[in-house]
Amino acid sequence: MNPLLDFSGLPRFAEIRPEHVSPAIDKLLSDNRALISRLVDDHSQPTWQNFIVPMEDANERLSRAWGPVGHLNAVMNSPELREVYNATLPKITQYYAELGQNLKLYNKFKELRNSTVYEGLGAARKKIIENELRDFRLGGAELPDAQKTRYLEIQERLSELSSRFSDNLLDSTNDFLLLIENKDELTGLPEDVLQAAKEAANDKFGSSDKPGWLFTLKAPSYMPVMQYASNRSLREQMYRAYGTRASEFGKQEWDNTPLMEEIIKLRGEEAALLGFENYGELSLASKMANSPQQVVEFMRELAQRARPYAEKDLAELRTFAKAELGIAELQSWDNSYASEKLREQRYAFSEQEVKQYFPENAVLPGMFKLVETLYGLQIKQASAPVWHKDVRFFDIRNDRGQLVGQFYLDLYARSSKRGGAWMDDVITRRRLPSGIQTPVAYLNCNFSPPVGNKPAVFTHDEVITLFHEFGHGLHHLLTEVEDMGVSGINGVEWDAVELPSQFMENFCWEWDVLHGMTRHSDSGEPLPRALFEKMVAAKNFQSGLQTLRQIEFSLFDMLMHSNFEAGGAKSILQLLDDVRSEVAVLIPPAFHRFPNSFSHIFAGGYAAGYYSYKWAEVLSADAYSMFEENGVLNPDVGARFRSEILAVGGSRDAMQSFSSFRGREPSLDALLRHNGLLETS
Ligand SMILES: [Zn+2]
Incomplete structure (x- = not known):
């Protein structure tokens, strides 16, 4: 069979x-x-x-x-x-x-x-x-037949335009190659970046006659140059090339400008056909946010509250650059470089040092224990057919010993596995004539496997990733819904799906939790408090500037899709200028063409949806603040989170679930506080 x-x-x-x-x-x-x-x-x-x-x-x-x-x-x-x-x-x-x-x-x-x-x-x-x-x-x-034909034409044209947008961006990214022949021009770059640049040059030109270091606009080459290269004109050259990709400054056939106009116009037409005021309304019809206006107001309020901190971040950076780096006038191509130097000076600690405190055999039991405490569960390894010897399988039982759900855990990177980390469903909970079918999930990561007989050790970022995916997993596994279409994560609004996952990340910044789930792989000691404090401070470094940057993108996206006429009096670039003059403190130079490479909204699924990153952060931080107020390991709050958010899946509106749990509508305060953007008394 x-x-x-x-x-x-x-x-x-x-x-x-x-x-x-x-x-x-x-x-x-x-x-x-x-x-x-x-x-x-x-x-x-x-x-x-x-x-x-x-x-x-x-x-x-x-x-x-x-x-x-x-x-x-x-x-x-x-x-x-x-x-x-x-x-x-x-x-x-x-x-x-x-x-x-x-x-x-x-x-x-x-x-x-x-x-x-x-x-x-x-x-x-x-x-x-x-x-x-x-x-x-x-x-x-x-739609009546004639309009349906037009609707399908629009869909087809939009998918063609999106894919051309990506192709143009990729082609113009690949088109730039910079060969540096004198190593003196590369001062400051880490050894592994130089090594990769050397290999790239050898691959391109052959090893013998043209020695040098080859740089490209791909992230692993571009980012380190901006961050570490002390050669200012090298940074400027790369910054210009990167910021003008797929624009009128390059090959005409790769210019995304006309595509962007057409995409926005067609989306507007699609929305009108379907009876919406604008594309923003159409996008939000299946999301938690109610209206473009609500999203815009949310972003504006966040901008207002983060702005003083961003101004302070920038002032500090300017002062530091002048005093320590001799940069009198900070330019866009200096920002990452100066920030990295400032960060090193303030929060120097080694990733390698932190990593030794997170061996798998402390992290995994620590995470399970947390979840067992919060939700009154038992997690135990069990057996099942698997696809690789490193994969483990677990049962989750409730306090009466009944099976609630099961999951596969596939932690390590290998050549046959795609990158990233993700949760996926295997079986969804539902009621069958024979009884309840319990849910099953896959949890996949790409962490370094153990070396020799020692357990694998994880970076703190990897631990956060593991908690994040486990949060998605619990959303799927702890559902109590009995009908498949809204069981677990099924039917949950797109901008609310990250709530349970980002919620779990908060515990990775909690002393009471970390203390119990860290153990130095040699000395056996838990994470020292002083190192923990440094990690928290480093996390919030320049969070004002980073917040405003995300707001700028979100606001630009939503306004362009709800309150803008493509091909009208104002250009897309002018709209972005307006948004920047309203919310940004760092203004890129006039030649910069950010929209031409904004794939999330022109070629990805984030059109009139970019706000969802911040939106989900606000919800998860605010949900977590309920635990902070009542004790982060409080099983009563845990039971409430489980029953009001995790158990209900998509069976009711996410806003209703949130309010039932929190006892009120979401507030920005917790996120601001977690990011160091709120004065606490
Ligand atoms: Zn996620």
Whole structure:
């Protein structure tokens, strides 16, 4: 039997082979299509049992067969698997696109929504139906034929423009090469950066006749130059090249300016077709924030409160640069360099030193203990088929010993695994006729594996990453929802998804927690208090400036998508100038073309959504402040966080969940305080 078609329990990782993929997916897709046409052609009154349940079952089978394939492709990549994955992915995409455009299906949902059956459903089920209807509407299902054609044209053109935007940026980034032949010009750069530059030169020109160091505008080459190179004209040259990528200053064919105008114009037209005032409103229809105005006000208030600190940061930097570095007039290409020197002078401590206090066999039990204390749980290693010998599997049980959820933990980097850290769902909690199906998650990281017989040691950043992903995992695993569409992280608003993950990060800055989960890998001593204080101070270094920078991007993004006419009297660059004169303290030179490389909003999924980074930080910091007020290890507050936020998943609005937990609407104070941007008495 094909192991991908066995839905009786955990994925059978030991048996899954590339040749299983295509037959399993083809069968499920054809079964699902047959089922859906049967459902939509059935003329009886749609109910939860005769319509939604069979659809959920069918889509769950597909995602439980495809999930492990995508997972293995990401963590145990091989040429054979990659080939079959890439060949199958378009079939899956096509299937979901068909569902989204299936008008008969849409009508079935509407029929259910308008019947008396709907009134008898619980809140979670109502939410699932509302979400479905919303997604159909946002996908253009309501449009008359002529407008639908235009809508699809816009979609197609937008995806073409986004992909050209990225290509132009990549091409113009790759176009810049700077060969330095005299090492004296490279003073200040760390040895590993020089080594990489030397290798790049050798790769490019061959090792013998053209010795030197090659620099590019890729982050690992560009950033260290800006941060460490004492050669000011080198910094200026690189800064100019970087800040004018994909603009009118380079090759005309790579200029993103006309693309940006067209993208903004088309998004406006798309929003109008769907009946929204502007694209910002359309973007927020499926998010937690209510209106562009609310986001803009939120950013403006944050800017106002952070501004005095940013001004202080800048004044200190200028004074330091003048006195210590002989830089009389600080320019944009001096900022990172001077900041790095100031940071070294104030907060020198070694990452290597910190790392020795975070061995895996202290960190992991420490994190589990924290969660066990807060939520009254037990986490124990268990056994399950895995994809690699380093992968572990754990059971989470409640205080009565009942299984709540399970997760795989795959911590270390290896060549067959893609980079980054992420959580993914394996099985979602739901009620079946046989009882509750408990949820299962994957937690994946890319940390350094252990060397020799010693346990792996993590940097503090890696520990934060681990807590972050575990936070996503708990959101999925501690859900108490019984219907799949809003269980765990399903159906949670896009700008609220990072709340539980960023919330967990706070504990990594908590003395009471760190004290218990650190142990020097040689001496066995916990983290010293003085080192901890330094880490906290370094974390908040220049946080005023950094906050204003994020606000500048967020405000620019939201205003451009809600209160701006592309191709009108004002250019995109002028809009950015306006935003800067309102909120920024560091103003880049006139030649700088930031928008031309702002991929998040022109080529990524963050259009009218960039604010969500700060938004989620505010929510998570404010939620955490409830623990600070009542004791960070307080199980009563833990139980409340679990039941009001983690347990409810997407079954109700995120704002309602937040307010039920916190007892009020979110406030900016906790985030400001955590970032050192609030005077405390
Ligand atoms: Zn995250």
